[in-house]
Amino acid sequence: MKKFSKDFIFGTATSSYQIEGAVSAGGRAPSIWDTFSHTPGKVLGGDTGDLACDHYNRMEEDIQIIKSLGVDSYRFSIAWPRIFPEKGKYNAEGMEFYRKLAIRLKEEGIQPFVTLYHWDLPQWADDLGGWINRDSVEWFMEFAEKCFGELDEHVSMWITHNEPWCAAMLGYHQGEHAPGHTNLDEALKAAHHILLSHGKAVQHYKHVFEGKHPIGITLNLSPVYPASGSFHDQVAANNFDGYLNRWFLDPVFKGQYPTDMINMFSKQVPSYDFIKEGDLEAISTHMDFFGINFYNRSLMEYAEGAEFMFQGAESDYPKSGMGWDISPNEFKELIYRLRKEYTELPIYITENGAAFDDVLEADGQVHDTNRVDYLEKHLNAVAELNEENMNIAGYYLWSLLDNFEWAFGYEKRFGIVYVDFDTQQRYVKDSAKRYAEVIKNRSL
Numbered sequence: 001m002k003k004f005s006k007d008f009i010f011g012t013a014t015s016s017y018q019i020e021g022a023v024s025a026g027g028r029a030p031s032i033w034d035t036f037s038h039t040p041g042k043v044l045g046g047d048t049g050d051l052a053c054d055h056y057n058r059m060e061e062d063i064q065i066i067k068s069l070g071v072d073s074y075r076f077s078i079a080w081p082r083i084f085p086e087k088g089k090y091n092a093e094g095m096e097f098y099r100k101l102a103i104r105l106k107e108e109g110i111q112p113f114v115t116l117y118h119w120d121l122p123q124w125a126d127d128l129g130g131w132i133n134r135d136s137v138e139w140f141m142e143f144a145e146k147c148f149g150e151l152d153e154h155v156s157m158w159i160t161h162n163e164p165w166c167a168a169m170l171g172y173h174q175g176e177h178a179p180g181h182t183n184l185d186e187a188l189k190a191a192h193h194i195l196l197s198h199g200k201a202v203q204h205y206k207h208v209f210e211g212k213h214p215i216g217i218t219l220n221l222s223p224v225y226p227a228s229g230s231f232h233d234q235v236a237a238n239n240f241d242g243y244l245n246r247w248f249l250d251p252v253f254k255g256q257y258p259t260d261m262i263n264m265f266s267k268q269v270p271s272y273d274f275i276k277e278g279d280l281e282a283i284s285t286h287m288d289f290f291g292i293n294f295y296n297r298s299l300m301e302y303a304e305g306a307e308f309m310f311q312g313a314e315s316d317y318p319k320s321g322m323g324w325d326i327s328p329n330e331f332k333e334l335i336y337r338l339r340k341e342y343t344e345l346p347i348y349i350t351e352n353g354a355a356f357d358d359v360l361e362a363d364g365q366v367h368d369t370n371r372v373d374y375l376e377k378h379l380n381a382v383a384e385l386n387e388e389n390m391n392i393a394g395y396y397l398w399s400l401l402d403n404f405e406w407a408f409g410y411e412k413r414f415g416i417v418y419v420d421f422d423t424q425q426r427y428v429k430d431s432a433k434r435y436a437e438v439i440k441n442r443s444l
């Protein structure tokens with residue numbers, strides 16, 4: 001039997017654009033994801049977040065579901081275009097939604113864990129160049145300061161950014177996410193400005209709020225393995241690790257970008273002038289915790305002629321519904337590496353979970369045994385890590401609800417609660433029941 005300590009935080013997570021809907025309610029303006037999802041061909045099935053889980057209008061019902069799980073904490077994000085629908089124009093009505101959410105959660109004994117940026121940049125900001133424009137740092141600061149000022153008394157922890165790699169690389173290099181650009185130079189600028197806005201927000205928070213609540217960042221990390229022992233496959237794995245993990249870990253924890261990647265990228269990046277004096281110092285400002293979203297390991301092989309000489313390799317691992325390797329052991333190896341090479345900060349697993357092809361039975365049950373199995377394997381890994389004093393302070397299951405899975409629309413279901421997107425009915429899946437049991441017993 002594996003045990004969790006009394007102070008271990010169990011939670012579940014969502015993000016604003018993926019669940020809220022109500023895209024023009026309460027003075028909200030469009031984000032880049034409204035624009036992107038309404039552009040034909042960008043999202044599977046032409047799905048948009050216009051209605052999503054209608055969480056904006058069903059907050060109380062969803063809080064009751066969260067409560068029924070017995071979680072200690074709930075992680076959600078704030079839609080920036082609700083708070084600043086225009087540049088410099090604060091919308092108090094937008095803030096009230098989150099104030100109410102945080103207050104109601106606390107009343108129910110659930111700690112609100114707030115992410116400032118989970119990819120829904122206001123469209124007005126993109127019209128001015130988005131994250132490529134260095135002024136984005138100032139726009140973000142105005143948003144962050146307002147959120148800190150209005151909500152800090154109700155919030156238990158803050159995350160500045162969720163997965164800068166996705167926002168920058170999927171958004172500006174691979175074109176798979178909003179705003180859909182395909183330019184590495186832009187992506188590295190975007191990544192830099194996102195990281196800089198993180199560092200400056202942490203500095204501001206510590207200065208003004210004197211560290212009242214813990215603040216940190218969440219990175220999506222994947223431990224990378226070569227498909228074979230060949231030198232070439234090892235090069236491929238190293239390059240992918242540099243592109244996905246080190247390009248973000250190194251500046252945040254070491255105050256520098258990895259030299260091998262600087263050189264590799266330089267064919268497409270005419271100048272690194274966008275990195276100004278003092279930036280890396282700000283980016284590496286000391287935080288209170290480190291957030292990790294973990295889904296899968298990556299297996300890479302050498303690909304002649306590919307952009308950075310890597311491509312994903314076939315693996316014989318069991319897969320989730322996204323086709324991602326189910327790899328709890330490699331999750332442990334990732335944590336060992338972080339402890340060895342990067343940080344002693346408390347680590348929160350701010351997301352972990354899996355999509356599967358769920359079936360809603362006639363009696364309203366969803367027997368998602370594959371998700372139960374995924375959950376148990378990863379919780380088991382967390383418990384083992386803590387037996388080895390790896391200091392994992394909490395675990396947030398992604399996701400509370402089936403929701404708008406970005407470029408995959410409503411096709412991929414990550415929820416522990418099933419959502420019928422025609423009726424907006426919620427059905428608690430077996431995985432949610434199992435999670436509630438683990439939380440109640442503090443063991444598995």
Ligand code: GBH
Nearest residue numbers: 015162163166220293295298324351405414
């Ligand atoms: C998270 O991102 C997001 O924070 C969340 O909003 C989203 O709903 C959730 O995960 C589920 O997708 O190259 O094929 O091996 C996920 C980040 C980055 C995880 C890419 C998988 C590698 C896929 N993802 N990563 S692959």
